[in-house]
Amino acid sequence: MKKALVLLALALLVLPVYAVLIDLSPSSIDQIGGTGKVDVQGPGNVSRVKWILTSSRPYRVNKVIIRWDANNDDSEYTVYVTIYDNTGSDIAYGSASDQGGSDTIETTINLNTSVDPKDIYKVEIIIVEE
Numbered sequence: 001m002k003k004a005l006v007l008l009a010l011a012l013l014v015l016p017v018y019a020v021l022i023d024l025s026p027s028s029i030d031q032i033g034g035t036g037k038v039d040v041q042g043p044g045n046v047s048r049v050k051w052i053l054t055s056s057r058p059y060r061v062n063k064v065i066i067r068w069d070a071n072n073d074d075s076e077y078t079v080y081v082t083i084y085d086n087t088g089s090d091i092a093y094g095s096a097s098d099q100g101g102s103d104t105i106e107t108t109i110n111l112n113t114s115v116d117p118k119d120i121y122k123v124e125i126i127i128v129e130e
Contacts, residue, residue: 041071042071042127043070043071043072043075043077043127043128043129044068044069044070044071044077044100044105044127044129045068045069045071046066046067046068046125046127047067047068047069047104048066048067049064049065049066049067049123049125050064050065050066050067051063051064051117051120052064052065052108053117054114058116059117060114060115060116060117061083061092061111061114061115061116061117061120062110062111062114062115063108063109063110063111064081064083064094064108064109064111064123065106065107065108065109066079066081066106066107066109066125067104067105067106068104068105068107068127069104069105070100070101070105070129071100071129072100072129073100073101073102074100075099075100075129075130076097076098076099076100076129076130077097077098077099077100077107077127077128077129077130078095078096078097078098078127078128078130079095079096079097079098079107079109079125079126079127079128080093080094080095080124080125080126080127080128081093081094081095081109081111081123081124081125082123082124083111083115083120083122083123083124084120084121084122084123084124085119085120085121086119086121088122091113091115091119091120092111092112092113092114092115093111093112094109094110094111094112095109096108096109096110097130100129
């Protein structure tokens with residue numbers, strides 16, 4: 001066993017070893033950067049969701065009114081709504097545009113389909129400043 005180790009050590013001494021010096025300018029290296037974790041500030045704050053029902057039986061939700069405050073009075077906004085059932089599947093959606101203002105804004109959104117109120121489990125609201 002000793003002889004095998006000695007022979008291996010001698011073999012390693014005979015193998016050529018190469019070192020290469022690479023000289024690169026800063027412009028030759030792709031730049032990378034990151035923000036780290038940051039807080040996300042939305043363009044508005046939702047204060048209430050109102051459900052509007054059809055006027056005859058069977059009553060279904062066909063509109064949603066979103067009450068919200070805009071962060072910028074001069075901007076145009078689009079408000080998106082998606083309604084989900086108890087399995088997490090989306091069952092209705094819609095969007096509408098509105099102008100920002102200093103007062104609370106009520107944006108009425110017509111849904112793409114009427115929804116049975118018992119099927120509504122979650123609502124997602126997205127406000128985009130245009």
